[in-house]
Amino acid sequence: MNRMRKWLGNLGVVLALVLGLAAWIALPWIGVLAIAALFALWLALTRSGRLALAAARIGIAGLPQRWGASSVIVIGIAGVVGVLVAMLAMGEGFKATLDRTGSDRTAIILRGGSQAETNSVITRDQVPLISALPGIARGKDGRPLVSPELSQVVNLPSKADGTDANVQFRGVGPAAWALRPDLKLLEGRRFNPGLRELVVGKGAQAQFAGLEVGRKLELANQDWTVVGVFASGDAHESELWADADVLGPAYQRSAFQSVTVKLDGKGGFKRLKAALAGDPRLKLDVLTTHDYYAKQSEGLSKLIRILGVVIGTIMAIGAVFGALNTMYAAVAGRAREIATMRALGFRGLPVVVSVMLETMLLALAGGLLGAAVAWLVFNGYTVSTLGSNFSQVVFQFKVGPDLLWTGLKWALGIGLVGGLFPALRAARLPVTVALRAA
Numbered sequence: 001m002n003r004m005r006k007w008l009g010n011l012g013v014v015l016a017l018v019l020g021l022a023a024w025i026a027l028p029w030i031g032v033l034a035i036a037a038l039f040a041l042w043l044a045l046t047r048s049g050r051l052a053l054a055a056a057r058i059g060i061a062g063l064p065q066r067w068g069a070s071s072v073i074v075i076g077i078a079g080v081v082g083v084l085v086a087m088l089a090m091g092e093g094f095k096a097t098l099d100r101t102g103s104d105r106t107a108i109i110l111r112g113g114s115q116a117e118t119n120s121v122i123t124r125d126q127v128p129l130i131s132a133l134p135g136i137a138r139g140k141d142g143r144p145l146v147s148p149e150l151s152q153v154v155n156l157p158s159k160a161d162g163t164d165a166n167v168q169f170r171g172v173g174p175a176a177w178a179l180r181p182d183l184k185l186l187e188g189r190r191f192n193p194g195l196r197e198l199v200v201g202k203g204a205q206a207q208f209a210g211l212e213v214g215r216k217l218e219l220a221n222q223d224w225t226v227v228g229v230f231a232s233g234d235a236h237e238s239e240l241w242a243d244a245d246v247l248g249p250a251y252q253r254s255a256f257q258s259v260t261v262k263l264d265g266k267g268g269f270k271r272l273k274a275a276l277a278g279d280p281r282l283k284l285d286v287l288t289t290h291d292y293y294a295k296q297s298e299g300l301s302k303l304i305r306i307l308g309v310v311i312g313t314i315m316a317i318g319a320v321f322g323a324l325n326t327m328y329a330a331v332a333g334r335a336r337e338i339a340t341m342r343a344l345g346f347r348g349l350p351v352v353v354s355v356m357l358e359t360m361l362l363a364l365a366g367g368l369l370g371a372a373v374a375w376l377v378f379n380g381y382t383v384s385t386l387g388s389n390f391s392q393v394v395f396q397f398k399v400g401p402d403l404l405w406t407g408l409k410w411a412l413g414i415g416l417v418g419g420l421f422p423a424l425r426a427a428r429l430p431v432t433v434a435l436r437a438a
Helices: 002-026 029-045 047-061 063-099 126-131 202-207 244-250 268-278 289-333 335-343 348-378 401-428 431-437
Strands: 106-111 146-157 164-172 184-188 197-201 216-219 222-231 239-243 258-262 284-288 382-386 392-396
Touching: 002 401, 029 047, 047 063, 047 348, 063 289, 063 348, 063 392, 063 401, 106 268, 106 289, 126 146, 126 258, 146 244, 164 244, 197 202, 202 222, 202 382, 202 392, 239 244, 268 284, 284 289, 289 348, 289 401, 348 401
Parallel strands: 164 239, 197 222
Antiparallel strands: 106 258, 106 284, 146 164, 146 258, 184 222, 197 239, 216 222, 382 392
């Protein structure tokens, strides 16, 4: 019966720790600041707090003599924080790149029920019908700003290792440049309609070989000339652009996959959506380009976040055991010191808090080290990954204050768990037994 009660008691402690850690990780910075302020007031204004602070000073003063063992905690937690922040920064960077793509001033039209361009088909005879719909802005020449587009995935050699990787080769209409005013030519010129010429995004040029201005590429058994390099600050920088009326026949594509349009004012999207719904000839869906590309990032960003948390949790468990071993050894080595403090009037709570403060200090050092390494190494680091159209999207890791804060909270959570049980053991150790053992 006693064993069962003890087992249930330990299980209750573990469940309470898990719930407490989950709440701690989800706590906003203002909540953490409030807890820290209350704890600081307790240390300064209560007798138990002052005793805990005095005991903690003694333990912290001895850290240089135990630096080898203490470094296990610091390095282990730094590794957890570094890996966790790096993984989350990859997801944030990918999401930020696609969130910057498109705007609320333009819309993309796809076949009804299509989730992406890859499974959408828009026939050529539907394009004039779309162009005549209300809600679409017109250019200075009076023509609707409409760009029928198609996407072809091609293979190009990577600069990193020479292996082939997927690149999105986008065919666009003449209005594509007006629809994307943020797109700027960095080098060369635009492609000429009707010719096998292409312009490349600077992200694609940085990742793949043979995309310098003036170079020729063999695609679809035809020679294409690179005539320009553009920057857009979004996912389009990972693409190659050419005339849709040239790209389609080259790959035996008789239809388009999407139509991008400029919206006519704030109410343009509603008018266009209503017109599409009311025309039985057009079984098409429409989204703003901002919403479309934001939706494309959801799945992969969520997967990366889950992987980051899972990997971080596995590493955190290892770091907790490292902290437990280190702090148990530290408590055992300081048995006489702790027993002497207990004999001088230090009760259980000050002893527990002093050991916890020591562990949390080491955890904070590890968290700061891991966060600094993650920021210095990964912030702005450029990589590419498969997007929703099975082509490479070039993006940069984004290590922001929110991710660094998350990493520090994980570090302190590991320190809390790693120091709690050794602290409780120190407080429960009978004074006579400790002095005799020492």
